Amino acid sequence: MSSRDLGSRGRDGAATLCGLYHEAGQQLRCLQDQLATRDALIARLRARLAALEGDTAPSLVDALLEQVARFREQLRRQEGGAAQAQLRQEIERLTERLEEKEREVQQLMNQTQHEREKEVLLLRRSVAEKERARAASDILCRSLADETHQLRRTLAATAHMCQHLAKCLDERQQAQGDVGEKSRAEPESTSGDASGLAVIEKLQEENQLLRQKVTHILAYKEDFSSERADRERAQSRIQELEDKVAALLFQVSHRQDSREPGPCRMHTGSKSAKYLESDGLECVVPGDWRPGPGTQQLEPCAEGRRPSTAQRGQGDLQCPHCLQCFSDEQGDELLRHVSECCQ
Incomplete structure (x- = not known):
């Protein structure tokens, strides 16, 4: 295996990592859009609640808002953790492949001149x-x-x-x-x-x-x-x-x-x-x-x-x-x- 092939494969691995990071960024933007939509929905619901029940206890509304914020943070952590775990697995797999190719290159570089001449003679x-x-x-x-x-x-x-x-x-x-x-x-x-x-x-x-x-x-x-x-x-x-x-x-x-x-x-x-x-x-x-x-x-x-x-x-x-x-x-x-x- 020549160093030219190994270099091309390393570039392919880097391109794959860039693609994965790009997809993760798109997923984060999608989650941010969903959170913004939910925040807008919460604001509308809060406005309607204030219009319908003016005498509602503010402590109840605050408790509901805190619970919604907690659920939202938990959902964000779960989704971010799954994407990060997938990215970590892909990075580990590509790292192992890169190390294997480097070992093959090192083995070819360590091959003696006598062995190469013997193969050419055959x-x-x-x-x-x-x-x-x-x-x-x-x-x-x-x-x-x-x-x-x-x-x-x-x-x-x-x-x-x-x-x-x-x-x-x-x-x-x-x-x-x-x-x-x-x-x-x-x-x-x-x-x-x-x-x-x-x-x-x-x-x-x-x-x-x-x-x-x-x-x-x-x-x-x-x-x-x-x-x-x-x-x-x-x-x-x-x-x-x-x-x-x-x-x-x-x-x-x-x-x-x-x-x-x-x-x-x-x-x-x-x-x-x-x-x-x-x-x-x-x-x-x-x-x-x-x-x-x-x-x-x-x-x-x-x-x-x-x-x-x-x-x-x-x-x-x-x-x-x-x-x-x-x-x-x-x-x-x-x-x-x-x-x-x-x-």
Whole structure:
């Protein structure tokens, strides 16, 4: 608690006392008005009594007046005593609060320089840990972006291969239908039946291979979806870490402004930049992240580059199984390679 807060609270207590005294003065003025009203009423009653009963004994009137004056003084004392008791209680309560705040201020003033430096050191360590985690998250985000780019290219090549396989499947089915019609048109030809059965068996085998390739393609699609979900989770975690680092930096700057005035203030922004510069070269990856099938493991490197980035620059198309790259002019060669590699 700073002395500035204690001073503001002391001013609030003084303002409260002034308000209470002001209210007490208003109550006293109200009581004085009531007494004046009663005095006027007594004077009117005395005048009426004198007019109605001129021969009344003056001793009786004096006794009544003395009794009224006594009651009036008693009422005034009771009301004044209640207001004063309330004011005394409020003053005692505010005095206790003021003494408590003074004890807190004295405790803060008696705190040693070593304890304050220890607390600041703990805050700096916490900020450094958050900054290292942020640098690791940035590196992970860049690696995930590279993986996403690679998976998109692989998906494009897979889609092209799927179109080619679907076209081949249609041609095989059409040829199979033609062979079936020919076999029904010529049932007497035994040699034709044997050749037709051989063609049908061959087409069935090719269909089975195509189904297996489609299964592999679906598996690649699931891997891409899982990688995309991992990237989104990593980005959300990065945002949370950035918010925590900003909050810690704000706390450190606030503590330094309140406890280390003048030339003793630390430049937190430059220090955080140094931490980011020193820790950004370490390719730290959280332990709960695992690359999916078809992706490459992250390797620590000073430049933050991946070997697959240089390999992807060799061509625009890539085999989804062995990650071999082909150029745009080698589409047929890619399809032949994929059909052989996926077997």
